[in-house]
Amino acid sequence: MSSPRLRRLKLDHERLEHRFRDWPIVRVTGRGGTPPEQYQVTYAIKGLYAAPDGRVIERDQHVVEINLSLAYPRRAPQCKMLTPIFHPNFDETSVCIGDFWAASEGLDDLIVRIGRMIAYQEYNTRSPLNGLAARWTEQHAAHLPVDGRDIAPPAELPVGELEQAVVVRFDDGALTTETAPDTGPPAPVRAQSVHSADESRRYFPRLDFGGYSIALGAEAVTIGRADTNTIQISDGSMSLHHAEIIDGLLRDLGSTNGTTVNGAPITQSRLRSGDRISFGGLAAIYHDGASEAGRRER
DSSP: OOOHHHHHHHHHHHHHHHHSTTOTTEEEEEESTTTTSEEEEEEOSOEEEEOTTSOEEEESOEEEEEEOOTTTTTSOOEEEESSOOOOTTBOSSOBOOTTTOOTTSOHHHHHHHHHHHHTTSSOOOSSOSOHHHHHHHHHTGGGOOSOOSOOSOOOOOOOEEESSOEEEEEETTEEEEEEOOOOSSOOOOOEEESOOOOGGGTTOOEEEETTEEEEEOSSOEEEESSTTSSEEEEOTTSOTTOEEEETTEEEEOSOSSOEEETTEEOSEEEOOTTOEEEETTEEEEEEOSHHHHHHHHO
16 A cells, blocks of 8 residues: 555646646646656746846746655645856745645645746745845835736646535645544535536636645635635644635635735735645645636637
8 A cells, every 4th residue: 555655746746747748838847756746847937146246137038846655645845946046035046935835735835936936926025035136026016026927838638516525634744534424414516526528617716735626616615624615634733614705806804823814814805817725734726617618729
């Protein structure tokens, strides 16, 4: 029987191969193990680097190396740049991902987030690895991002209806899902799962919990440990009724461990595609669906 870590490595590898296949902006190659424990990611996006004479210059290609230690996924991947970069959250040996890494975050989402950082779509100047780059960024914020394109490939899987609440379970970082047991009349259809051929539901807003995506309907979607929630998450860091999302508005329901968006505690927050939400100790990425539909139509 394979270990939780090995299952997670296999899941990561499958998701990377599927998500970035034929996507020109991000090219992922794996090496060092079966499944791989080390990846090299080449980004064809605009970023910055500092020339020897001190000028800050655009660069069109960047390469990152990602190593997955024996403590992965509980411990964050070790990431470092193989090409020069000028950014507050990068130095010569590391990429600052500690502020947003959680075991439930997918490696594919991490790769997208690093790409957004390179493009200056995301940065943190309050606790930088490169103080000079942080000062430069604050002075030139009006001219950022350097590359405004969507780094993530468009979603290709359609979504269909989910008749019951979804139970999300975590076992040493390995995520599994199941529908809640039938204890009475079917619950109203308020969430959709990424597993149907219904083309009309292809681009619903959704939450990505690492290895599983749950699309969100128009009605209120509640999240918490209680089996009355639309999305039931069986984890001690979650409150019984932790949070709700209504038409892109996230609201904390007075949870014990709080809800954050991109690291900032919130009472309520209007979500944007790519936002990282932490429910207690578990993380998910929000996708609005509309931007993916727009990219698909272009």
